[in-house]
Amino acid sequence: MRITGLGHAGLFIETEAGSVLCDPWVNPAFFGSWFPFPDNTDLDWAHYGRSADYLYVSHLHRDHFDAQNLRRNVRKDITVLLPAFATDELERELRALGFTRFLRTESGKPVERDGLRIMITALTGPGDGPIGDSALSLDDGRTVLLNQNDAHPLDIPAIRAFGEVDAYFVQFSGAIWYPMVYQLPDSAKREFAARKRQGQFDRALRYIDAVEAAHVFPNAGPPCFLDDALFEFNGTGRDGESIFTDQREFLAQLAQERPGVSAHLLLPGTVAEPEGTACKLTHRHTDKEIDHIFGDKRTYLRDFARRQRPALAAERASRAPALPRHRLLSELKRWWEPLLARADHICAGVGGPARLDVGEIPIVVDFPAREVREWNGERCRYTLSTTGDLVATNVAKREVDWSNSLLLSMRFTASRIGPYNEFLYVFFKCLSMERIEYVENYYASGEDDGQDIELDGWQIQRRCPHLRADLGRFGKIEGDVLTCTLHGWRYDLTTGRCLTADGHELRATRCENP
16 A cells, blocks of 8 residues: 555555545635645646545545545546435535545445445534544555544444554644634633643544554644734744644654654655555655754745735635625524524523624624524623624625634634533534534434443443543543543533533432442
8 A cells, every 4th residue: 555645634545456535635725724734735636636546535624625626636537435424515515526426335334346445434423514524444455544534433443343454644633713713811822722732632642542553644734824814823823822733743742652653754745655564654855844844834834825825815805895784684694593493402502692793793693582683782601703704705605614614714703701612613513404404403312311331430421411422431530520531521520510611411420339
């Protein structure tokens, strides 16, 4: 097996039984905010798009689903490996680009095509898109590969049952806007960012320990930010207030924590050829160039930004003009109020009005009243503020997932009173009736099933209230606080209260002494 890194989560996997092109992202994403790091624009994208036998797009986030690259460079008679998501949005988007051949998979069930065993593990929780994310397993008879992308699968033993993993491409760096966009004191932002970076590393480490692969490659991140307004979000920020650990930083920390793990730096154009305990690695960059990329990152990124000025200018020019007050309010009312009428779990979970400041226009999404209206001065626990052109562009496109446009762009600021509220952000990911129906049914079917486990002197419900991870495997108790280590959500066992977000109570009682 011969694996070429294409940047971010992109891979070109060559085997004697066929080749697979994975998540080929090169064009700026999320209102021109994200670019792959390091620069991958000079790769021969037409070659990879013509040569591949299969195309795999893990999910619809635009740092994985690059419509422009797919349209321009990937041949349309390629066979698309399709994850088993709850909706057919990914297939519809690919068909709109001209793709016609699809190999539909069942989550966690291998299929064989011409000697190549293929398995896609699909995740379909509200935190996964919400229409889903996925991981790819491949076996060519000599090498087993696991490409995690952004997915956080729960059942690693089931993935390992596909075959002992030789090459594991692990997600390691952040893909979120917290805490960078929040209005917090700098000291608090630095503290929360440090916790977030450590949490990301700990999660990657748990997966590495569980997968037990012969070779590990940090993959699926980090992005870089080339717009002057966002430049200080790069890496860990100027003073440690950002969360984007780079590949070399991760490898250094991994070497300290797990010196026995065989881990490798994968850059755009790097070719990896794993064979048992050995792995031949061929970089297209010299050692001096690699040292410049990571050791003099600000200079490297400033040069990259200069090369990308035309792309940034084109993105800005493509935005819709801001809408006047009456038009903005009427558009959002007509679009969102029918969704709020159906969103019982979401509205109950938010539990109050949320304020959306669009330029100088303050609007309230009143979840209890199920209406969109002008702000009348009332106290709102959650406030998001952004510019009129970004909202107008989302309105014009009827963007159904604002996390896939506005939120991941980090071109907004946020404030809140109290903890994170998952339901608020789920609403902004579900701005179509199809998605609202799906996520409401998901919440209804996922309510506590009554199963309990005993853990460190406590009887607790088996499933985490967040995304139903098995707390028998992912639960960790320190004092009276339980942490679900899959996503880092914390619960006060004495009260059952979630310490991470509102609306997620845990059933727990202390075991009686024998």
